[in-house]
Amino acid sequence: MYGNENVVASDIRKAPEDFMASGPFVYADVMNYALLERIVVDWRIDWVVHYSALLSAVAEKNPALALSVNMTGFQNVLELAKIHRLRMYSPSTIGAFGPSTPKDNTPDMTIMRPNTIYGITKLHNELLGEYYREKFGVDFRSARYPGILSADTPPGGGTTDYAVDIFHHAIRNGHYDCFLSKDTRLPMMYLSDCIKGTVDHLTYPTPLPQSVYNIAAVSFTPEELAIEIRKHLPNFTISYPDAARPDFRQAIADSWPASLDDSMARRDFGWKEEFDLQKMVKLMLDKIQAQVDAEKKSVGSTTAEMAA
Numbered sequence: 255m256y257g258n259e260n261v262v263a264s265d266i267r268k269a270p271e272d273f274m275a276s277g278p279f280v281y282a283d284v285m286n287y288a289l290l291e292r293i294v295v296d297w298r299i300d301w302v303v304h305y306s307a308l309l310s311a312v313a314e315k316n317p318a319l320a321l322s323v324n325m326t327g328f329q330n331v332l333e334l335a336k337i338h339r340l341r342m343y344s345p346s347t348i349g350a351f352g353p354s355t356p357k358d359n360t361p362d363m364t365i366m367r368p369n370t371i372y373g374i375t376k377l378h379n380e381l382l383g384e385y386y387r388e389k390f391g392v393d394f395r396s397a398r399y400p401g402i403l404s405a406d407t408p409p410g411g412g413t414t415d416y417a418v419d420i421f422h423h424a425i426r427n428g429h430y431d432c433f434l435s436k437d438t439r440l441p442m443m444y445l446s447d448c449i450k451g452t453v454d455h456l457t458y459p460t461p462l463p464q465s466v467y468n469i470a471a472v473s474f475t476p477e478e479l480a481i482e483i484r485k486h487l488p489n490f491t492i493s494y495p496d497a498a499r500p501d502f503r504q505a506i507a508d509s510w511p512a513s514l515d516d517s518m519a520r521r522d523f524g525w526k527e528e529f530d531l532q533k534m535v536k537l538m539l540d541k542i543q544a545q546v547d548a549e550k551k552s553v554g555s556t557t558a559e560m561a562a
C-alpha cells in the first residue's frame with residue numbers, strides 16, 4: 255500500500271527468497287532492545303507492527319521462552335513506541351479468553367481469566383498496551399484474531415493448526431487424524447480477511463475508542479469442516495482421538511470461545527469479512543492442489559534431467 259521499499263520486514267529466521275528480495279529485510283531479535291532501537295533510528299520507523307510470539311501449543315511446551323518472547327519482546331517494542339512516538343499494532347488472540355469467559359458470541363469486554371501461558375502473556379500485552387495508551391499517549395492498536403487459515407505458510411504451532419493441516423492431508427493422503435474432537439467449535443478466518451482487517455485497523459486515520467477489538471469471520475467444528483471438504487473430495491475421511499485420551503490441545507481449545515461478538519470493530523473501523531466457510535474451503539483446496547501439482551512437475555522434470 256505504501257510501497258515495499260517503505261516497509262522494513264524482520265525476523266530471527268530467513269524468509270523465503272522471493273519475500274526477502276521484495277524489500278528491506280533485517281535480523282531483529284525482539285529480546286534485544288538496543289538492536290530494535292537501532293533499527294527504529296536507522297530506518298526512521300514511524301509505525302511498528304509487532305507479530306513475534308510463541309503460539310499456544312508451542313508456548314505450553316516451553317513456558318519460560320514464551321514469557322520472554324511474548325512479554326519481554328512486546329514490552330521492548332512498546333517502550334520504543336513511547337520513546338520514538340511510533341504507532342504500534344500487535345495482534346491479540348481468542349486465547350486471551352479463558353474457561354470462565356462466556357463461550358458464545360463473546361463480547362470485547364467480559365471475564366478474562368486465561369489458563370494457558372499463551373493467553374496469560376497476550377492478556378498482559380493487551381493491558382500494558384492500554385496502559386501506555388492512557389498514560390503516555392501511545393497509539394496502540396490490537397485485534398483479537400481467531401485461528402487464521404492460509405495455504406501459503408505452514409502453521410506456527412497453535413491449537414487451531416488442525417484447520418490448516420487438514421487440507422494438506424486431504425489432498426495428499428485423502429485422510430486426516432484430527433487432534434481435536436469432532437464437535438470443538440472455534441472462531442476462524444481466512445488470511446486475506448485478516449490482512450485486510452489489520453490494514454484497515456492500523457491505518458484508520460483517527461484514534462479509536464478502544465485499544466483492543468474482537469474480529470471474527472466464521473466458527474466451525476472439525477466435523478463441519480470435514481463435511482465441507484467432502485463436497486469437493488467425496489472420499490476424504492477423518493478420525494478423532496479417543497475421548498478417554500485427549501490430545502493436550504483439547505483442553506486449550508475447550509478454554510476458548512466458540513464464537514465472537516465483533517460488532518464494535520464493525521462499527522468503529524468498518525471491519526467486514528469476505529470469506530465464509532464455503533469460499534474458504536474451495537480456495538484452500540485449489541491453492542494446495544496447485545502446490546502439489548507444481549511439486550510433481552518439478553520432481554518429474556528433475557527425474558527426466560537425471561535420466562538424460
Ligand SMILES: NC(=O)c1ccc[n+]([C@@H]2O[C@H](COP(=O)([O-])OP(=O)(O)OC[C@H]3O[C@@H](n4cnc5c(N)ncnc54)[C@H](O)[C@@H]3O)[C@@H](O)[C@H]2O)c1
Nearest residue numbers: 266282283284285305306307345346347399400401402410
Ligand atoms: N496464526 C494464528 O492463527 C493466530 C491467531 C491469533 C493471533 N495470532 C498472533 O499473530 C502473531 C503471528 O502469529 P503466526 O501464526 O504468524 O506465528 P508464527 O509462529 O508463524 O510466527 C511467529 C514468528 O515470530 C518469530 N520469532 C520468534 N521468536 C522471536 C524473537 N525472539 N525475535 C523476533 N522474532 C521471533 C518466529 O521466527 C516466527 O517467524 C502472533 O502474535 C500470534 O499471537 C496468530
Ligand SMILES: C[C@@H](O)[C@H](N)C(=O)O
Nearest residue numbers: 309310347412413414
Ligand atoms: C488462536 C491462536 O492464537 C493461534 N492460532 C493458536 O492456536 O495458538
